[in-house]
Each structure stands twice: as C-alpha cells, then as structure tokens.
Amino acid sequence: MAVKIIENDNGLEGLKSKKSTQRLNQIDRIREFGVGDHISLPQLVVCGDQSAGKSSALERITGIPFPREDGVCTKFPTEIILRHSTETSRITATIIPTSARSEPDKVLLRAYRKELDDFTELPDVILEAATLMRIRGYGVNEGPAFAADVLRIEVVGNTGLHLTVVDLPGLIAVENDQQTEEDIALVDTLVDAYLKSSRTIILAVVQANNDIANQSIIRRARKFDRDGQRTVGIITKPDLINKGTEGRIASLAKNESPIKLKLGFFLLKNPSPSQLESGMSRSEQIHQELDFFAFWKEHRLDPSRVGIIALQHFLQDLHSRHIEKELPMVRREITALLTKIDGSLTSLGEERQTPSDIRMFLARLSMKFHNLTQAAIDGNYSDGDFFAGSNRDSSTRLRADIHCLNGEFSTYMRDKGHLRKLCIDSEPDVGSESDIDPEEEGEMMRVAKHEVETWVKRVYWKTRGRELPGNYNHVLLSELYHEQSSRWTMIANDHLTSVLATTANFVDIILNWIIEEEDVKSRVREIIQSKFEVKKAAAAKELETLIKDEKRQPITYNHYYTDNIQNARHDAMKGNIQKAMQSVEHDQNGKLHACKTAMDSLKLIVSLQNRVIVDMDDQACSEALAGLNAYYKVAMKTFVDNVCRQVIERHIVSDLPDLFSPMIVMELSDQDLVRIAEEPPQQKEKRATLSELAQNLRDSLLHLHN
Structure with a gap:
C-alpha cells in the first residue's frame, strides 16, 4: 500500500533551496550514521509555555497534521525527521x-517501531508511545506526567526537503493537581x-x-542564547487579544517593545479547530x-514578518546560514x-x-615487559615516554634506584654498622656501654x-686458654668480631626489604604502563x-648463608x-715513644740532646727503658x-660487596625480565590463557x-568533504 504524504504546496517547499538542500542532506x-547521538547537529526546536500554540506552528512549518487534543503532543519531545x-x-x-531508563x-x-500508511494514524502512535513510556494517565495512575524519551517520526518521500524539527513539552508556570513539582523540573531539564x-x-x-x-520561554531562551543569534519569536493567537490592544502586539512584532530579539518576531494567525475540521x-x-x-x-x-509564508522563507535563509556556520x-x-x-x-x-x-596478545605484553625491564636494569633510559616521567614516588629508572640503595647501604654499614663506635673528643657522650643492652636494643653504642x-x-679474660702471658686466644678475636658485627643481620635485611619494595613498585609501574585492562593486569601480576x-x-636464603659465614x-x-695491623702497631709504638720522650726530658735536667755519640745514645735507651713499662695483659688486649x-x-667491605652482588644482583635484579617472559606465555595451557x-x-x-561508531565517524567525515 502506498504511503500517503500530504503535499506541501507552501510549507516545506518554502524552505527549499539547492544550497540548503545539499547541506541538509x-x-x-x-544523522543516519548515529553521529547526532554524540555530537550536536543543527536542528529546529519549537518551544514555549503550555498551550502557546507550539504544535499548530510546527504543523504549519512542516505540513504534518498533529493531533489537536490538549496535552497529547506535549507530554514528551516529538522529533520530526x-x-x-x-x-x-x-x-x-x-x-x-x-x-536514565533502566536497561529493560x-x-x-x-x-517499538511502526510503519504508518498516512498521518491519520499519528494520534494512535502518540497514544501508544505515551503508554509505553508509562506517562501518568496513560495506563498508569502514578509516575511522572512527562517523559524525556523521544518519539521520532521519520518521513521519507516527496517532502521537498531534509529537515529535523522537534516539538518540546510546554514550560509549566506553577504546579497543579495534574502536574507536580517533579513534573515541572523534568520539563525544565528536558x-x-x-x-x-x-x-x-x-x-x-x-x-x-x-x-x-509572564511567558518564561523568552527568559529561558536568553539564558542559553544571550545575544539572540539563534532565537526567533513566533507570536500566535493574535485573534484572541482584547480589542484595542493590537498596537502592543504590533510593537512586539516590529521588535520595538522592551523585549527585543536580534532575529525578531513573526506574527501567525493559525486556523481555529472548527476551521480545520471543516477541511480548510x-x-x-x-x-x-x-x-x-x-x-x-x-x-x-x-x-x-507576517504570516506562515514569510516565516518559512525566513527560516529557509536562517537555517541555511546556520548550517553553513556550524558545519x-x-x-x-x-x-x-x-x-x-x-x-x-x-x-x-x-x-x-x-x-x-590470547597467547599472541600475552606474548606481545611479555615482550614489552621484558624489553622495558631489561632497559631499566641496564640503565638504558632511551625510551623517553616510559622513563621520562620518572620521579621519586614513581621511579622507572631501576638501575639508578638500586645504585642509590646500595650506596646508602654501604655508607650506613661504614658509619653505623658496628655495635660500638668510639667517640671522638668533640662528640657528646650519649651514654655508657652499661646503659644499653645490645641484645635487646640492636642499636649502635657510642x-x-x-x-x-x-x-x-x-672478653679477653673470658677467653683465656693455655696461651702464655702477653698472648691471646684466637677465640678472643672471633668473639669480639661477632659482637661488633652483630648489627649486620638487621641492616642487611632492611636493605633487602628496601630493594624488594623498590623492585615490586617498579614492576607495578610497568604493568600499569603496558596493560590497560584491570582484570588482565591483576592475573599477570x-x-x-x-x-x-x-x-x-x-x-x-643467600643472605642467611652470608650471615652464617x-x-x-x-x-x-x-x-x-x-x-x-702493621699500621696499627706503628701508631701504637709511636704513641708510646712520644709519651716516653716526655718523661725522658726530666732525666736530662729538662734538656734532651740526641747526638750520634755512643754515650748519648746509651743514655737515651736507658731512659726509655725505664719509662716504657708494658703490662702483658694490656699488651694482649691492645693487639x-x-x-x-x-x-x-x-670483612665489612667484603660483606657489603657480597650482599650487593650475591643477594641483590644475583637473585633480585639480574633475572627480573624473566618474571614475565615470552617463554612463560608459551608454556601456558589453553585453559590458563582463557583464565588470564x-x-x-x-x-x-x-x-x-x-x-x-568509528566507522560511522569516518563515513561522516568523508560525506562532509564531498
């Protein structure tokens, strides 16, 4: 059955021009490509206060006969394509x-989709749409009286024009029994x-x-179109004004009243319902x-500025210029x-x-992980995008961080690794040895x-064995060293913890860099x-072995x-001789002559012998x-090197790229691949x-450039 479309002798044809038709096409x-759902496209919107004559004006512009029942067409937006x-x-x-609707x-x-034979079926369509939208009064007694859903009427045929026009619900001034505050807010938002x-x-x-x-549409239009560049005033129902007030309406139509629009006003006199029913x-x-x-x-x-023909011609030119500007x-x-x-x-x-x-996908990810990690531990920071954003809280330069941590570890071991540190004269006395129990505190003592x-x-007295006076048991040096180095275990473990934390943070940074999907990232992690x-x-375990050693x-x-050892002995001998020399001066009446004669040398040796008195136990302890x-x-230097090389480098850093290598991906089963x-x-x-959407956008760009 052929679709019956009302021929528009003065309506749609009034908007038609070759240039505008090309742009509207x-x-x-x-819009066919669905781009209008993502980007605003040029359109005409009819709006006003309730019962202002919007639907009648829209009908005269488009030639589509909308229902005359009060409130039917204004319950939801009606988009005419x-x-x-x-x-x-x-x-x-x-x-x-x-x-805002739920998925169901x-x-x-x-x-909902309905093919119409002609526009006489339009009232039924509007009724069905209102029922599906569950608008109050259409099959339901509760809920909103308006809906934000859009009824789209698409007309294809000898219309003479491509055009999109929207009729919006009328703005409500005050609430009443049929329209609540929620209804008013919904219409305003829409x-x-x-x-x-x-x-x-x-x-x-x-x-x-x-x-x-008193009509809010002008105020609302000015809110969004302050300069009036895209607002056209349409004055309706001039036949209902009081006699003698025509001058006020004429001033408004001529844009001479206090309320002015740059695009001006138009006067329309729509036919009455009785005239339309008579078949005018x-x-x-x-x-x-x-x-x-x-x-x-x-x-x-x-x-x-008077009549529908003038309005149509004006809209033809305005819409054409508007499209040219916005395209x-x-x-x-x-x-x-x-x-x-x-x-x-x-x-x-x-x-x-x-x-x-999936295997190919994970293999590519593993290659990225391997390459970036290898570059980081090699100190090759040429990948600007990844390494350029490195900072203290989110460092990607792992080799530099490891060097820094190892350096701090070495410095700390040198300065504070021993249990007892000898205070120099300028340092304050922070407590005697008896004040701190090294077994409990584990802190360095000054x-x-x-x-x-x-x-x-x-310790010397506790380790005496069969050695002769002036000598010490080999156990003495062992016990002294073990006690002096007792803090190494704690310090080395702290260093290992710091390196592990830095490395784990680096791995997280790489995973965040190469993997977008959180689920995949979590399973790879x-x-x-x-x-x-x-x-x-x-x-x-390696560190524990070093500690045991x-x-x-x-x-x-x-x-x-x-x-x-030789330097220490020389320093001790030099100190003893210097002390002895101070006493020798008294044997020579305050004068000491060191000559090469045998007599002077003998006197010096005798004086030194009398003054250098060695306590055998003190001598053993000094040695x-x-x-x-x-x-x-x-031992401290060797231990630091061993920790850095055998613990940190061997077990943590060197094989880090292998944590997620292509070989691991190749060994995964199909079930593991799917799970990951x-x-x-x-x-x-x-x-x-x-x-x-991307294809539609490309097609749209191609079409716009043709």
Whole structure:
C-alpha cells in the first residue's frame, strides 16, 4: 500500500533551496550514521509555555497534521525527521529512550517501531508511545506526567526537503493537581538540554493574549542564547487579544517593545479547530491569515514578518546560514571524537577470540615487559615516554634506584654498622656501654676509649686458654668480631626489604604502563608475584648463608688486613715513644740532646727503658683490638660487596625480565590463557560499539568533504 504524504504546496517547499538542500542532506546523512547521538547537529526546536500554540506552528512549518487534543503532543519531545526522496515513501515511528531508563525499559522502548500508511494514524502512535513510556494517565495512575524519551517520526518521500524539527513539552508556570513539582523540573531539564546546544535554532512561541513578560520561554531562551543569534519569536493567537490592544502586539512584532530579539518576531494567525475540521485547505489558511492582518494596516506591520509564508522563507535563509556556520565546527568535533574513539579502541588492545589470539596478545605484553625491564636494569633510559616521567614516588629508572640503595647501604654499614663506635673528643657522650643492652636494643653504642678497652679486656679474660702471658686466644678475636658485627643481620635485611619494595613498585609501574585492562593486569601480576616470591626466598636464603659465614671463625687472605695491623702497631709504638720522650726530658735536667755519640745514645735507651713499662695483659688486649679493627674493615667491605652482588644482583635484579617472559606465555595451557586474558563480554560489546561508531565517524567525515 502506498504511503500517503500530504503535499506541501507552501510549507516545506518554502524552505527549499539547492544550497540548503545539499547541506541538509549532509547533516541528515551523518544523522543516519548515529553521529547526532554524540555530537550536536543543527536542528529546529519549537518551544514555549503550555498551550502557546507550539504544535499548530510546527504543523504549519512542516505540513504534518498533529493531533489537536490538549496535552497529547506535549507530554514528551516529538522529533520530526523529513527526508526527501523521489524513489520511496514511508512514515516510520520509533522511540529513543533516555539514558536514565533502566536497561529493560530501554530494550522495550527501542523495540517499538511502526510503519504508518498516512498521518491519520499519528494520534494512535502518540497514544501508544505515551503508554509505553508509562506517562501518568496513560495506563498508569502514578509516575511522572512527562517523559524525556523521544518519539521520532521519520518521513521519507516527496517532502521537498531534509529537515529535523522537534516539538518540546510546554514550560509549566506553577504546579497543579495534574502536574507536580517533579513534573515541572523534568520539563525544565528536558527543554534546557535542547536549548543549550549552540546548534539549535530556537523557535520561541509566545501567545499574543498573554503578557510576554509572564511567558518564561523568552527568559529561558536568553539564558542559553544571550545575544539572540539563534532565537526567533513566533507570536500566535493574535485573534484572541482584547480589542484595542493590537498596537502592543504590533510593537512586539516590529521588535520595538522592551523585549527585543536580534532575529525578531513573526506574527501567525493559525486556523481555529472548527476551521480545520471543516477541511480548510492550506491555501485557504494562508489567504485567511493575510486577510486577518489586513485590518492591522494602521500599525504598519512589516510584511516580511507576517504570516506562515514569510516565516518559512525566513527560516529557509536562517537555517541555511546556520548550517553553513556550524558545519566547520561539526567537522572538527567529529575529527576530535574519532581521535578519542580510536584511542579508546587502542586502549582495549587486540581482539582476542581464540586461545591463539590470547597467547599472541600475552606474548606481545611479555615482550614489552621484558624489553622495558631489561632497559631499566641496564640503565638504558632511551625510551623517553616510559622513563621520562620518572620521579621519586614513581621511579622507572631501576638501575639508578638500586645504585642509590646500595650506596646508602654501604655508607650506613661504614658509619653505623658496628655495635660500638668510639667517640671522638668533640662528640657528646650519649651514654655508657652499661646503659644499653645490645641484645635487646640492636642499636649502635657510642663509647669512650676506656670503655672499649674495658670491653676488650672483659672478653679477653673470658677467653683465656693455655696461651702464655702477653698472648691471646684466637677465640678472643672471633668473639669480639661477632659482637661488633652483630648489627649486620638487621641492616642487611632492611636493605633487602628496601630493594624488594623498590623492585615490586617498579614492576607495578610497568604493568600499569603496558596493560590497560584491570582484570588482565591483576592475573599477570599473580604470575609475576609467584615467581617473585621464589626470588625473594632465594635472596633471603643467600643472605642467611652470608650471615652464617660471618659467624664462623674469621678468615682473610686480603693483604689489607696485614697492612692495617702493621699500621696499627706503628701508631701504637709511636704513641708510646712520644709519651716516653716526655718523661725522658726530666732525666736530662729538662734538656734532651740526641747526638750520634755512643754515650748519648746509651743514655737515651736507658731512659726509655725505664719509662716504657708494658703490662702483658694490656699488651694482649691492645693487639686484639688492633686485630679486630683491621679485620672488621676488610670483612665489612667484603660483606657489603657480597650482599650487593650475591643477594641483590644475583637473585633480585639480574633475572627480573624473566618474571614475565615470552617463554612463560608459551608454556601456558589453553585453559590458563582463557583464565588470564579472555576478553570480557562487556569489552567485546564495547569494542563492537566503538568500532561501529568509528566507522560511522569516518563515513561522516568523508560525506562532509564531498
């Protein structure tokens, strides 16, 4: 059955021009692609206070006969899409649900689709739409009296034009029994959503029989279109004004009243319901309108601002210029949105439908992990994007961080690694040896020289064996060293903990860098964590072995040990001789002559012999202390190097890239692959939606550049 479309002898054709048709065809085409759901496109919007005559004005502009029942068409936005075609004719009604609807409601409303034979079926469509939207009074007694869902009427045929026009619910001044405060807020929000778009031409309908200052549509239009660049005032119902007030309406129409619009006002006299019911034709409506305003000659109205023909011609030019102005920005916004969508698709990663796809996906991730980690431990920071953002809290330069930690460890061991540190004269006395129990505190003690000597002598007496006086048991040096180095275990463990924390943080940074999906990131982290725990255990065991080695009998073949012993003995001998020399001066009556004669040399030797008195036990303790200091220096340096090389480097740093290597991915079973990185259904849907939108955007850009 052929679709019957009302021929528009003076309506739609009045808006038609070759240039505007070409532009409108472009806008309509990208609207077909669904771009209008993401970017505002040029459109005409009819709005005003309730019962201001919006639907009648829209009918006269579009030629589509809307129902005359009060409140029917104004319960929800009605979007009229007109597509000119000489090949096919159809009228299709659909519903676009608001994003606030629940998913089941969206499915229900989107499922509505009805093909109309002619516009006489339009009232039934509006009734069905209101019922599906669950508007109060249409099958339900509760709920809102208005809906933000859009009834879309698509007309394809010999309309003469591609155009989109929207009729919005009328603005409500005060609540009543049928319309609540919630209803008022809903209508206000809905209308604002349309008006705020800079690509909406606002057709503000005002009633001649109501003071314009009391009609909120002008005020609301000015809120979003302060300069009046895209607002057209349409004055309706001039036949209902009181006699003698025509001058006030004429001043408004001529833009001479206090309320002015840059685009001005138009006067319309719509046919009455009785005239429409009598079958008044469109041409008769136009002649009746012109005859009505012929009695207003004394007010000198501008003919270009009176009647539907003048309005249609004006809108033709205005809409054409508006589209020409907005199209460049539409192109830029489409390009920007396409860039954003492409970025979102990139962030989703590769499509993963089979285990082979997943394996390839994880293999690429593992290569990125391996390469970045290897570069970080090699100190090769040439990947500017990853390494450039390194900072103290989020460092990506792992080798530099490890060097820093090892350096701090070495410095701390040198300065504070020993249990007892000899205070120099300038340092304050922070407490005697007896004040702190090293077994409980584990803190370094600052002690005076005599306290060190007392400690050595105490251990000396506890370790006496069969050695002769002046000698000390080999156990003495061992016990002194073990006690002096007792803090090494704590310090080394703290260093290992710091390195592990730094390394774990680095791994997290890399995972955040290479993996966008949180679920995949979490499961890959589990793989890495399990292998990292093995490395931690191996490092802890290696450190424990080093500690055990240090608790054995001291052993070294480092020549620095003997050099340190010789230097200590020389320093001790020099100090004894200096003290003795001070006493020798008294034997020579305050004068000491050191000559090469045998007599003077003999006198000096005798005096020194009398003054250098050696206590055998003190001598043994002094030798033991010198041995301790010499061995401690050598052992401490060796221990620091061993911790850095054998614990940190061997077990933590060197094999870090292997925590998530391509070899690990290749060994995963299909079940593990699916568990780790299967693409979630929501992501598949998102990918399909984004891919479709991206293609539509590309098609839109291509169409706009043709």
